[in-house]
Amino acid sequence: MEALSSLAGGFAVALTPQNLLWCLLGTTLGTAIGVLPGLGPALTIALLLPITFKVDPTAAFILFAGIYYGAMYGGSTTSILLNTPGESATIVTALEGNKMARSGRGGAALSTAAIGSFVAGTIGTLGITFLAPVVVDFALKFGPAEYFALMVLAFVTVSAVLGSSAVRGLTSLFFGIFLGLIGIDLQTGQARFTFGQLELLDGVNVIIVAVGLFAVGETFYVAARRYAGKDEIIPLKGSLYMTREEWSRSWKPWLRGTAIGFPIGAMPAGGAEVPTFLSYWMEKKLSKRPEEFGTTGAIEGVAGPEAANNASAAGVLVPMLTLGLPTSATAAIMLSAFQSYGINPGPMLLQSQPQLVWGLIASLFIGNVMLLVLNLPLVGLWVRILKIPPPLLYAGILVFATIGTYGISNSPVDLVLLYVIGAIGFLMRRFDFPTAPVVIGMILGPLAEQELRRAMTISNGDASVFITQPLAAALLFLAGAAVVGPKLYQFTRRQTPRPENVPGDA
């Protein structure tokens, strides 16, 4: 039970008044930006990255983790009351949650979402506590070749498997990898892709890319869709207290959602969308009242996906803290915060920074309790935030984008770059390219390059190391199968119509 004693040490760090305040600030801010459509945790943490020059790493990461968890809670409120998902991971919650709000059961929907998030978040954080040391033991045996192969697998799964199109996801990823290449190559001092601009020698700052894609691009996108219809906020009706029947219909979906969400989040694939959809589909199959799905709104369809969403958010932290492998845009930006402290996340992190890691994990437990209190009794406050008129909201977002970017070096070049990336982000939204792989590729790309060159230097330039090392080969094979497999499956099915597909079978 080494993990438990480490965790106890973590609580000693997290329970200091100062760190409790950081946690409260993070969870409150996180809920607020989760509630506001158009603002997400990745953007918020990117805007707050300069804080890493001011406060110690433990405080900064407690703040960031609070924002990360809080956004997951806040997102569900927006989905339920506005039918516009606040976050991509709460799309599914909007399906049933909004229907429940329309039929006067918004209170119960908010409650089951918040309590389910709490249950899943707590179990998920327990999962981190016990899984992280195990993964670290395993990861310590990895050499550069294995690391590179693992990163390739993560690249493929975050961009090709989870989105609507493998080609478009990979295009976003490669664009991100290119952005990560800009600047001086640390190993040789060679300037790459700077096009003679002195500003680019230090590379493109991740703040500019994240803010450009998530704030400027998003603003363009919403501005261009003025005719697409207005959202209406559904007034909150129904008691927040769940009836005995609602409890009994909720607790199993919470646990099932957690069981789906955490493992998928913890895999180097990550992502919260897939587990929420899986959970929704499962609850629909298992429900005793399938007729409520899509009509009056089924509470199972809110409880399960919300739990899955929060459990996978916890799961994503496992590869981030133990392998230095970010599998979501938010995790990628947190990784860049580690880098700005000169800390290398990876298997050594738990030993070199136990205070930081266990303090962070302990603060996640505390944050979950805070979030339950913040989100249930205070839900009226968040509903009021939802009522900020869009003109003022988006104008404010762009002012913040200016602060985040211009503050880096007071250079108008950075602002121009921000707007160009914003325009690219707008095109990506219009043409259904996912944006998260850009940020992941930009952060993880240079690390993958480092491992690749390390492995090839050890092997004296022989690329066969990736095939002769069994683990590396297996990971690369998995990555290849993840891209080609689904296409191959579709192709063979199209060639030979299976007997079940004959008409009349439906």
Add this chain to the structure above:
Amino acid sequence: MADQSRPSLAWPELFIGIGLMLFAGLVWWQTATMPVSPMYAKVGPTIFPYMTAIGLFFLAVFLIGFSVRGGWQPADEKEVPVDWGPIAFVVAGLVLNVGLIGTIGFTLSSTILFVLVAWAFGSRNPLRDAAIGFVFALVSFFGFAKALGVNIGGGWFENLLGA
């Protein structure tokens, strides 16, 4: 394939594919012109950029292929035409911001940006927006920026207040 209706060429998607192809070429060309010391001839700073260029090239081929077969833009996006009016106001705000922030300072420049973006999103009360934007920018400047230790470059107005 069973589907006999011939999908038509999707121009916007074709442009994206061709643009990506040109981009891949640019990455390749920039990599090829990098001077590399013979010490790193085998595993140097160019190996990863070459891989990136090759990856981008094949993705561009796929995208062009898709565009010829009807494109991929979701129906939901196709049905909503881009409303260029609001976009123009946002762009105007951003361009003015780049041009003015160095001379008139963050607060005033942000106020102009705020008013133009709010207008783009349908607000028709520029004076009220200017007041809100001004206070918001000023609070952000002294609160957010100073607390984070971010220097966002004040102009004469901020200097007047002793920033």
